Amino acid sequence: MALDAGLVGRSYPPSAVYEVGREKIAEFATAIGDPDPVHRDTAAARAAGHPDVIAPPTFAIVLTLGAGNVVVEDPEVGIDYSRVVHGEQRFTHHRPIRAGDRLVATATIDAVRTVAGNDMLTTRVDLATTDGEPVCTTHSMLVARGAA
Amino acid sequence: MSARPVEVEVEVGTELPEQVTRVTRADLVRYAGASGDFNVIHWNERVAREVGLPGVIAHGMLTAGIAARAVTAWAGDPGAVVEYSVRFSRPVVVPDDADGAELTVRGRVAALLDDGRVRVDLTVTSGGEKVLSLARAVVALG
Numbered sequence: 001m002a003l004d005a006g007l008v009g010r011s012y013p014p015s016a017v018y019e020v021g022r023e024k025i026a027e028f029a030t031a032i033g034d035p036d037p038v039h040r041d042t043a044a045a046r047a048a049g050h051p052d053v054i055a056p057p058t059f060a061i062v063l064t065l066g067a068g069n070v071v072v073e074d075p076e077v078g079i080d081y082s083r084v085v086h087g088e089q090r091f092t093h094h095r096p097i098r099a100g101d102r103l104v105a106t107a108t109i110d111a112v113r114t115v116a117g118n119d120m121l122t123t124r125v126d127l128a129t130t131d132g133e134p135v136c137t138t139h140s141m142l143v144a145r146g147a148a
Numbered sequence: 149m150s151a152r153p154v155e156v157e158v159e160v161g162t163e164l165p166e167q168v169t170r171v172t173r174a175d176l177v178r179y180a181g182a183s184g185d186f187n188v189i190h191w192n193e194r195v196a197r198e199v200g201l202p203g204v205i206a207h208g209m210l211t212a213g214i215a216a217r218a219v220t221a222w223a224g225d226p227g228a229v230v231e232y233s234v235r236f237s238r239p240v241v242v243p244d245d246a247d248g249a250e251l252t253v254r255g256r257v258a259a260l261l262d263d264g265r266v267r268v269d270l271t272v273t274s275g276g277e278k279v280l281s282l283a284r285a286v287v288a289l290g
Binding site: 024027028030031032033034036038039048049050054055056057058061062065066082085086087088089090091092093095096139 | 169175178179181182183184185199208209210212213214216217219220221225226227229230231232233234235236282285
Protein backbone atom coordinates (compact mmCIF):
# COMPACT_ATOMS: atom_id res chain seq x y z
CA MET A 1 0.00 0.00 0.00
CA ALA A 2 1.45 3.36 -1.03
CA LEU A 3 1.89 5.90 1.73
CA ASP A 4 -0.21 9.05 1.47
CA ALA A 5 1.93 12.04 0.42
CA GLY A 6 -0.41 14.23 2.45
CA LEU A 7 1.20 12.81 5.60
CA VAL A 8 4.36 14.86 5.03
CA GLY A 9 4.65 17.56 7.66
CA ARG A 10 2.43 15.78 10.16
CA SER A 11 3.79 16.42 13.65
CA TYR A 12 3.08 14.55 16.86
CA PRO A 13 2.78 15.80 20.44
CA PRO A 14 6.08 16.06 22.37
CA SER A 15 7.20 12.98 24.29
CA ALA A 16 7.38 12.71 28.05
CA VAL A 17 10.60 14.14 29.50
CA TYR A 18 13.58 11.78 29.19
CA GLU A 19 16.23 12.39 31.83
CA VAL A 20 19.66 11.33 30.58
CA GLY A 21 21.41 9.30 33.27
CA ARG A 22 25.16 8.81 33.55
CA GLU A 23 24.70 5.07 34.10
CA LYS A 24 22.62 4.85 30.91
CA ILE A 25 25.35 6.64 28.96
CA ALA A 26 27.99 4.28 30.38
CA GLU A 27 25.80 1.25 29.63
CA PHE A 28 25.31 2.38 26.02
CA ALA A 29 29.03 3.10 25.55
CA THR A 30 29.87 -0.38 26.86
CA ALA A 31 27.30 -1.94 24.51
CA ILE A 32 29.05 -0.43 21.46
CA GLY A 33 32.47 -1.34 22.89
CA ASP A 34 33.53 2.27 23.43
CA PRO A 35 36.14 2.60 26.20
CA ASP A 36 36.39 6.43 26.14
CA PRO A 37 36.38 7.81 29.72
CA VAL A 38 34.37 10.90 28.65
CA HIS A 39 31.33 8.56 28.68
CA ARG A 40 31.94 7.46 32.28
CA ASP A 41 34.15 9.84 34.23
CA THR A 42 33.02 13.40 34.94
CA ALA A 43 36.60 14.57 35.52
CA ALA A 44 37.68 13.20 32.12
CA ALA A 45 34.66 14.82 30.46
CA ARG A 46 35.44 18.18 32.09
CA ALA A 47 39.08 17.92 31.05
CA ALA A 48 37.79 17.54 27.48
CA GLY A 49 35.74 20.70 27.86
CA HIS A 50 32.30 19.23 28.63
CA PRO A 51 30.17 20.11 31.70
CA ASP A 52 29.50 16.43 32.45
CA VAL A 53 29.86 12.97 30.87
CA ILE A 54 28.67 13.02 27.25
CA ALA A 55 26.88 10.35 25.25
CA PRO A 56 28.34 8.62 22.16
CA PRO A 57 27.11 10.15 18.86
CA THR A 58 24.59 7.33 18.26
CA PHE A 59 23.06 7.42 21.76
CA ALA A 60 20.23 9.62 20.44
CA ILE A 61 18.78 6.47 18.84
CA VAL A 62 17.50 5.50 22.32
CA LEU A 63 15.16 8.48 22.32
CA THR A 64 14.52 8.34 18.58
CA LEU A 65 13.17 4.78 18.70
CA GLY A 66 10.54 5.67 21.27
CA ALA A 67 9.55 8.93 19.58
CA GLY A 68 9.39 7.26 16.15
CA ASN A 69 6.96 4.63 17.39
CA VAL A 70 4.14 7.18 17.51
CA VAL A 71 4.48 7.50 13.73
CA VAL A 72 4.68 3.77 13.04
CA GLU A 73 1.66 3.19 15.29
CA ASP A 74 -0.42 5.97 13.70
CA PRO A 75 -3.30 4.10 12.01
CA GLU A 76 -3.51 6.79 9.32
CA VAL A 77 0.11 6.06 8.36
CA GLY A 78 -0.90 2.43 8.03
CA ILE A 79 2.58 0.93 7.89
CA ASP A 80 2.92 -2.83 8.46
CA TYR A 81 5.58 -3.04 11.15
CA SER A 82 6.23 -6.74 10.53
CA ARG A 83 7.65 -5.79 7.11
CA VAL A 84 9.72 -2.84 8.31
CA VAL A 85 13.50 -2.60 8.17
CA HIS A 86 15.70 0.35 9.13
CA GLY A 87 16.96 1.87 5.87
CA GLU A 88 18.90 4.97 6.84
CA GLN A 89 19.75 6.97 9.93
CA ARG A 90 21.19 10.45 10.37
CA PHE A 91 22.11 12.44 13.47
CA THR A 92 22.77 16.17 13.53
CA HIS A 93 24.18 17.20 16.89
CA HIS A 94 23.71 20.81 17.96
CA ARG A 95 25.74 19.90 21.03
CA PRO A 96 26.61 16.57 22.69
CA ILE A 97 23.90 14.92 24.81
CA ARG A 98 25.12 14.84 28.41
CA ALA A 99 24.19 13.42 31.79
CA GLY A 100 21.49 15.43 33.49
CA ASP A 101 19.86 16.60 30.25
CA ARG A 102 16.07 16.64 30.44
CA LEU A 103 15.02 16.05 26.85
CA VAL A 104 11.75 16.14 24.97
CA ALA A 105 11.40 14.43 21.59
CA THR A 106 9.06 15.70 18.88
CA ALA A 107 8.43 13.55 15.80
CA THR A 108 7.46 14.89 12.38
CA ILE A 109 6.92 12.99 9.13
CA ASP A 110 9.61 14.37 6.84
CA ALA A 111 9.16 12.39 3.62
CA VAL A 112 7.23 9.48 2.15
CA ARG A 113 8.03 7.68 -1.05
CA THR A 114 7.15 4.41 -2.73
CA VAL A 115 9.81 2.79 -4.89
CA ALA A 116 9.29 -0.57 -6.58
CA GLY A 117 6.45 -1.43 -4.21
CA ASN A 118 8.45 -0.59 -1.10
CA ASP A 119 7.15 2.18 1.15
CA MET A 120 9.81 4.50 2.56
CA LEU A 121 8.94 6.68 5.51
CA THR A 122 11.36 9.28 6.86
CA THR A 123 10.66 10.63 10.33
CA ARG A 124 12.48 13.60 11.82
CA VAL A 125 12.82 13.70 15.58
CA ASP A 126 13.86 16.95 17.25
CA LEU A 127 15.43 16.54 20.67
CA ALA A 128 15.44 19.65 22.83
CA THR A 129 15.85 20.38 26.52
CA THR A 130 12.77 21.26 28.55
CA ASP A 131 14.09 24.86 28.35
CA GLY A 132 13.83 24.69 24.57
CA GLU A 133 17.54 24.38 23.71
CA PRO A 134 17.92 22.27 20.54
CA VAL A 135 20.28 19.34 21.22
CA CYS A 136 19.97 16.87 18.35
CA THR A 137 17.94 16.31 15.19
CA THR A 138 17.60 12.77 13.87
CA HIS A 139 16.24 11.46 10.57
CA SER A 140 15.19 7.81 10.41
CA MET A 141 14.16 6.18 7.15
CA LEU A 142 12.13 3.00 7.50
CA VAL A 143 11.43 0.70 4.57
CA ALA A 144 8.28 -1.43 4.54
CA ARG A 145 8.99 -4.15 2.00
CA GLY A 146 6.15 -4.71 -0.42
CA ALA A 147 4.41 -8.09 -0.28
CA ALA A 148 6.10 -10.32 -2.86
CA MET B 149 35.47 23.10 21.05
CA SER B 150 37.65 20.11 21.76
CA ALA B 151 40.35 20.11 24.39
CA ARG B 152 41.89 17.10 22.67
CA PRO B 153 42.56 18.32 19.16
CA VAL B 154 43.93 16.07 16.48
CA GLU B 155 47.63 16.72 16.29
CA VAL B 156 48.28 15.30 12.85
CA GLU B 157 47.97 17.36 9.69
CA VAL B 158 44.62 16.55 8.11
CA GLU B 159 44.05 16.73 4.37
CA VAL B 160 41.75 15.15 1.85
CA GLY B 161 42.78 11.52 1.65
CA THR B 162 44.08 11.28 5.23
CA GLU B 163 43.23 7.76 6.38
CA LEU B 164 41.91 6.84 9.80
CA PRO B 165 43.44 3.87 11.61
CA GLU B 166 41.64 0.68 10.56
CA GLN B 167 39.38 -0.74 13.27
CA VAL B 168 38.63 -4.47 13.38
CA THR B 169 36.16 -5.78 15.94
CA ARG B 170 34.02 -8.87 16.44
CA VAL B 171 30.32 -8.94 17.25
CA THR B 172 28.90 -11.94 19.12
CA ARG B 173 25.38 -12.94 20.13
CA ALA B 174 26.20 -11.71 23.64
CA ASP B 175 26.98 -8.28 22.18
CA LEU B 176 23.54 -8.23 20.51
CA VAL B 177 21.81 -8.99 23.81
CA ARG B 178 23.82 -6.29 25.56
CA TYR B 179 23.00 -3.74 22.83
CA ALA B 180 19.30 -4.69 22.90
CA GLY B 181 19.19 -3.86 26.60
CA ALA B 182 21.20 -0.65 26.30
CA SER B 183 19.27 0.71 23.30
CA GLY B 184 15.80 -0.61 24.08
CA ASP B 185 15.60 -2.28 20.64
CA PHE B 186 14.28 -5.75 21.45
CA ASN B 187 13.33 -6.71 17.87
CA VAL B 188 13.30 -10.53 17.93
CA ILE B 189 15.39 -10.88 14.75
CA HIS B 190 18.40 -9.74 16.78
CA TRP B 191 18.30 -12.64 19.24
CA ASN B 192 16.00 -15.43 18.00
CA GLU B 193 17.27 -17.64 15.15
CA ARG B 194 13.88 -19.27 14.56
CA VAL B 195 12.06 -15.96 14.08
CA ALA B 196 14.90 -14.50 12.01
CA ARG B 197 14.66 -17.44 9.58
CA GLU B 198 10.85 -17.26 9.51
CA VAL B 199 11.03 -13.71 8.17
CA GLY B 200 13.51 -14.76 5.49
CA LEU B 201 16.83 -13.77 7.06
CA PRO B 202 19.82 -16.14 6.90
CA GLY B 203 20.01 -16.04 10.70
CA VAL B 204 20.18 -13.66 13.65
CA ILE B 205 21.43 -10.26 12.48
CA ALA B 206 23.06 -7.39 14.33
CA HIS B 207 21.08 -4.23 15.04
CA GLY B 208 21.96 -1.78 12.25
CA MET B 209 22.55 0.87 14.89
CA LEU B 210 25.00 -1.41 16.72
CA THR B 211 27.02 -1.65 13.52
CA ALA B 212 26.70 2.11 13.08
CA GLY B 213 27.70 2.74 16.70
CA ILE B 214 30.80 0.54 16.40
CA ALA B 215 31.71 2.24 13.11
CA ALA B 216 31.40 5.69 14.73
CA ARG B 217 34.03 4.65 17.30
CA ALA B 218 36.64 4.71 14.53
CA VAL B 219 35.82 8.40 14.05
CA THR B 220 35.56 9.42 17.71
CA ALA B 221 38.80 7.62 18.61
CA TRP B 222 40.56 9.39 15.75
CA ALA B 223 39.05 12.80 16.55
CA GLY B 224 39.96 12.40 20.23
CA ASP B 225 36.59 13.73 21.39
CA PRO B 226 33.21 12.06 20.74
CA GLY B 227 31.66 15.52 21.11
CA ALA B 228 33.43 16.60 17.93
CA VAL B 229 31.10 14.50 15.75
CA VAL B 230 28.46 17.01 14.69
CA GLU B 231 26.83 14.90 12.00
CA TYR B 232 26.70 11.16 11.36
CA SER B 233 24.68 9.32 8.76
CA VAL B 234 24.49 5.74 7.53
CA ARG B 235 22.54 3.63 5.07
CA PHE B 236 22.02 0.01 6.07
CA SER B 237 22.85 -1.85 2.88
CA ARG B 238 23.32 -5.44 4.03
CA PRO B 239 22.57 -7.26 7.30
CA VAL B 240 25.45 -8.46 9.50
CA VAL B 241 24.67 -12.11 10.23
CA VAL B 242 25.98 -13.10 13.66
CA PRO B 243 26.57 -16.86 14.04
CA ASP B 244 25.87 -18.63 17.33
CA ASP B 245 29.51 -19.27 18.22
CA ALA B 246 32.31 -17.72 20.25
CA ASP B 247 33.79 -15.75 17.33
CA GLY B 248 30.63 -14.04 16.05
CA ALA B 249 30.93 -11.76 13.02
CA GLU B 250 33.92 -9.62 12.10
CA LEU B 251 33.45 -5.94 11.42
CA THR B 252 36.12 -3.87 9.69
CA VAL B 253 35.92 -0.08 9.60
CA ARG B 254 38.10 2.07 7.35
CA GLY B 255 37.81 5.80 6.99
CA ARG B 256 39.30 8.64 5.04
CA VAL B 257 38.93 12.38 5.04
CA ALA B 258 36.80 13.12 1.98
CA ALA B 259 36.38 16.89 2.24
CA LEU B 260 37.60 19.90 4.19
CA LEU B 261 34.64 22.06 5.19
CA ASP B 262 34.30 25.49 6.78
CA ASP B 263 35.16 26.28 10.41
CA GLY B 264 37.73 23.50 10.83
CA ARG B 265 35.23 20.78 10.07
CA VAL B 266 36.02 17.78 7.91
CA ARG B 267 33.89 15.09 6.32
CA VAL B 268 35.02 11.53 6.94
CA ASP B 269 33.70 8.75 4.71
CA LEU B 270 33.65 5.27 6.21
CA THR B 271 33.84 1.87 4.57
CA VAL B 272 32.31 -0.76 6.83
CA THR B 273 32.56 -4.42 5.85
CA SER B 274 31.82 -7.82 7.32
CA GLY B 275 33.26 -10.91 5.65
CA GLY B 276 34.43 -8.70 2.78
CA GLU B 277 30.93 -7.36 2.03
CA LYS B 278 29.91 -3.75 2.54
CA VAL B 279 27.28 -3.60 5.32
CA LEU B 280 26.87 0.19 5.49
CA SER B 281 26.87 2.53 2.52
CA LEU B 282 27.05 6.32 2.54
CA ALA B 283 28.46 6.16 6.08
CA ARG B 284 29.66 9.68 6.72
CA ALA B 285 30.62 11.84 9.65
CA VAL B 286 31.22 15.55 9.90
CA VAL B 287 33.83 16.21 12.57
CA ALA B 288 34.69 19.59 14.11
CA LEU B 289 38.44 19.50 14.55
CA GLY B 290 38.78 23.20 15.38
